[in-house]
Amino acid sequence: MxxxxxxxxxxxxxxxxxxxxxxxxxxxxxxxxxxxxxxxxxxxxxxxxxxxHPQKSSKEYQRAWRAAHPDYYRLYREQRKKVTGAK
Incomplete structure (x- = not known):
């Protein structure tokens, strides 16, 4: 393309x-x-x-979501490293 x-x-x-x-x-x-x-x-x-959507843009909501999904960002960073070739 x-x-x-x-x-x-x-x-x-x-x-x-x-x-x-x-x-x-x-x-x-x-x-x-x-x-x-x-x-x-x-x-x-x-x-x-x-x-x-004030509840979804609050810091408390974001902290609670991160606490409920602890592996999400780690997995996301690993996948991005594979795609971008970063170390």
């Missing part, structure tokens, strides 16, 4: 055009290596999610 480099990209959510390098996050598995929503739209979506 070939990744094509674009200078400008259109956000599929707000419809505005922006610099592909500055206004869009990267997505390695995508066709052109960029996300479809601009950074502003992603920030807005994240803010709305945190407002509607």
């Amino acid at each position: 070939t990744i094509t480099i674009q200078k400008f990209r259109r956000c599929t959510r707000c419809g505005k055009y922006g610099s592909a390098e500055k206004d869009f996050h990267r997505k390695t598995e995508g066709r052109n290596g960029l996300r479809t929503f601009c950074k502003v739209c992603i920030s807005e979506l994240n803010r709305k999610y945190r407002e509607t």
Whole structure:
């Protein structure tokens, strides 16, 4: 698969055009290596999610989840090392 480099990209959510390098996050598995929503739209979506789900964005919830799933991050790091080839 070939990744094509674009200078400008259109956000599929707000419809505005922006610099592909500055206004869009990267997505390695995508066709052109960029996300479809601009950074502003992603920030807005994240803010709305945190407002509607305050219990899931709290530190207490995160600590409880990590305590209930102690091996998750260790396994995740091991899998990422295999994929990226990091030591």
